[in-house]
Amino acid sequence: xxxxxxxxxxxxxxxxxxxxxxxxxxxxxxxxxxxxxxxxxxxxxxxxxxxxxxxxxxxxxxxxxxxxxxxxxxxxxxxxxxxxxxxxxxxxxxxxxxxxxxxxxxxxxxxxxxxxxxxxx
Amino acid sequence: xxxxxxxxxxxxxxxxxxxxxxxxxxxxxxxxxxxxxxxxxxxxxxxxxxxxxxxxxxxxxxxxxxxxxxxxxxxxxxxxxxxxxxxxxxxxxxxxxxxxxxxxxxxxxxxxxxxxxxxxxxxxxxxxxxxxxxxxxxxxxxxxxxxxxxxxxxxxxxxxxxxxxxxxxxxxxxxxxxxxxxxxxxxxxxxxxxxxxxxxxxxxxxxxxxxxxxxxxxxxxxxxxxxxxxxxxxxxxxxxxxxxxxxxxxxxxxxxxxxxxxxxxxxxxxxxxxxxxxxxxxxxxxxxxxxxxxxxxxxxxxxxxxxxxxxxxxxxxxxxxxxxxxx
Numbered sequence: 001x002x003x004x005x006x007x008x009x010x011x012x013x014x015x016x017x018x019x020x021x022x023x024x025x026x027x028x029x030x031x032x033x034x035x036x037x038x039x040x041x042x043x044x045x046x047x048x049x050x051x052x053x054x055x056x057x058x059x060x061x062x063x064x065x066x067x068x069x070x071x072x073x074x075x076x077x078x079x080x081x082x083x084x085x086x087x088x089x090x091x092x093x094x095x096x097x098x099x100x101x102x103x104x105x106x107x108x109x110x111x112x113x114x115x116x117x118x119x120x121x
Numbered sequence: 122x123x124x125x126x127x128x129x130x131x132x133x134x135x136x137x138x139x140x141x142x143x144x145x146x147x148x149x150x151x152x153x154x155x156x157x158x159x160x161x162x163x164x165x166x167x168x169x170x171x172x173x174x175x176x177x178x179x180x181x182x183x184x185x186x187x188x189x190x191x192x193x194x195x196x197x198x199x200x201x202x203x204x205x206x207x208x209x210x211x212x213x214x215x216x217x218x219x220x221x222x223x224x225x226x227x228x229x230x231x232x233x234x235x236x237x238x239x240x241x242x243x244x245x246x247x248x249x250x251x252x253x254x255x256x257x258x259x260x261x262x263x264x265x266x267x268x269x270x271x272x273x274x275x276x277x278x279x280x281x282x283x284x285x286x287x288x289x290x291x292x293x294x295x296x297x298x299x300x301x302x303x304x305x306x307x308x309x310x311x312x313x314x315x316x317x318x319x320x321x322x323x324x325x326x327x328x329x330x331x332x333x334x335x336x337x338x339x340x341x342x343x344x345x346x347x348x349x350x351x352x353x354x355x356x357x358x359x360x361x362x363x364x365x366x367x368x369x370x371x372x373x374x375x376x377x378x379x380x381x382x383x384x385x386x387x388x389x390x391x392x393x394x395x396x397x398x399x400x401x402x403x404x405x406x407x408x409x410x411x412x413x414x415x416x417x418x419x420x421x422x423x424x425x426x427x428x429x430x431x432x433x434x435x436x437x438x439x440x441x442x443x444x445x446x447x448x
Contacts, residue, residue, distance in 0.1 A: 021187070021190040023135075023136060023186070023187035023190040024190050024191070024192045026136045026183065026305075027180075027183055027184075027191075027192050027196060027200075028192070028196075028233070028237070029302075029305055030179065030183060030302060031200045031203070031204065031233070033298055033301045033302055033305070034149075034176065034179075034204055034298065035203065035204060035207050035226075036301075037294045037295065037297060037298040037301075038153070038204070038207045038208060038210075038211055038294075039207070039211070040290075040294050040297065041153060041157075041211060041290045041291055041294040042210065042211030044285075044286065044289075044290035044293070044294070045157055045211070045284040045285055045286060045287050045290045045291075046211065046284060046285070047280040047281070047283075047284070047285050048216055048278075048280055048281050050216050050220075050258065050261060050262055050265065051210075051211075051216055051219050051281075053258075054210060054216075054219060054220060054223055054258060055210070055211060057223065057250075057254065058207055058210060058211075058223065058226065061226060061227065061230050061250075064230070064242075064246070065230060065233060065234075068233075068234055068237050068239045068242060069237060071237075071239075072237045072238065072239070077389045077390055077392075077393040078393060078397070078398075080239050080241070080242050080386075080390050080393070081390065081393045081394045081397070081398055081401075083239075083242050084242070084245070084394065084405075085401060085405055087245065087246070087249050087250070088405040088408060088409060089408065090250075090254065091249065091253065091254055091409065091412070092408050092409055092411070092412030093412075094254045094257055094258070095257070095412045095413065095415070095416040096412050096415050096416055096419070098257055098258065098261045098416070099415065099416040099417075099419035099420040100419060101261055101265060102261060102264060102265060102419075102420050103419055103420060105264075105265040110278075110280070111216075111265055111266075111278070111280065112278075112279070112280035113280075114280070114285070
């Protein structure tokens, strides 16, 4: 019976999902929290502008996991809808941030964020 | 109502022993701190292994208190891949590899979305993130890196080789993680679950889908169509959700719905997006338009033409005009 495989079953079921226990939800929330913290640490420690923005994308991903997991837990599709908007904002943010990075690189020929510490004021 | 949904607040000690959680946070901070790139002798491999082992232990301890409510086995596969690749994103000294590891994180995350039966979001994530955003990142990495000269071997830039304040950042990060996981299970108690979407109502809002399914099943007589509600345009499905009203040439009657006809994840998501949040889509469109304009304005290259070049250019134009005038 191929449908006894849980992943295939999830893929094949198009109907309304069954409710989820909050202990299962806790697993997803912990994964999301750890991924968010990794993104945060990366943003604080790395000095390459591009990697810093890559780390913000990592934090967006973590938020998306939490949204979808909560939406699944409450059987409410607004969680997934919100992830679509998170994706939109992430795309807009990537476009703007990378344009800025290209601009900054042209000024100083380096991607080092600490080259711009005079902006600190 | 299943236990644990809504009514009863869930507490941290029902999920994991708090002292174990805090110990794991401290060790995890040490592992991540060691794994960050630094100059000289680097314990990166050891730090990465430590952080990975801590992550595995955390998963193990999470499952101990509620062994009957474990997520399925693929959750562990995908989350280990996602978190391992995320660790590699922040620790790999070369930006290109960091971006490629991020693609791995995205793919594993979309696997997690599949388990959460969010098929549409899983595929959208792969297309938008791995397909579009990451390619943009790779382009910018290639644009903004000096190519190594002829004689020099490719060497890491100074700012990539060493992390800034690894100890402080790890401590702050994992302190935040400890607080976050503690507070996560102390949210407001007595949440009432939101009104769930009904499968029957969602299906009734799609008369054409029902009609197509009936035609495929061969149970719809020729020349007949689904009877729709005059005001809402919904199909009329019986209370038990088994039959639907159809107008045939002979008159109106009920026909059994085919087996397995249920709204898909994309159907639910589409109704939620278009019916419940129509204004947000417009705003998202405006945000994207502004981002596009902003990116064009920001990265427009100002071509530098020196004075001599300008004058020669002007002279050439003038000559061209003369020639054009005399001809």
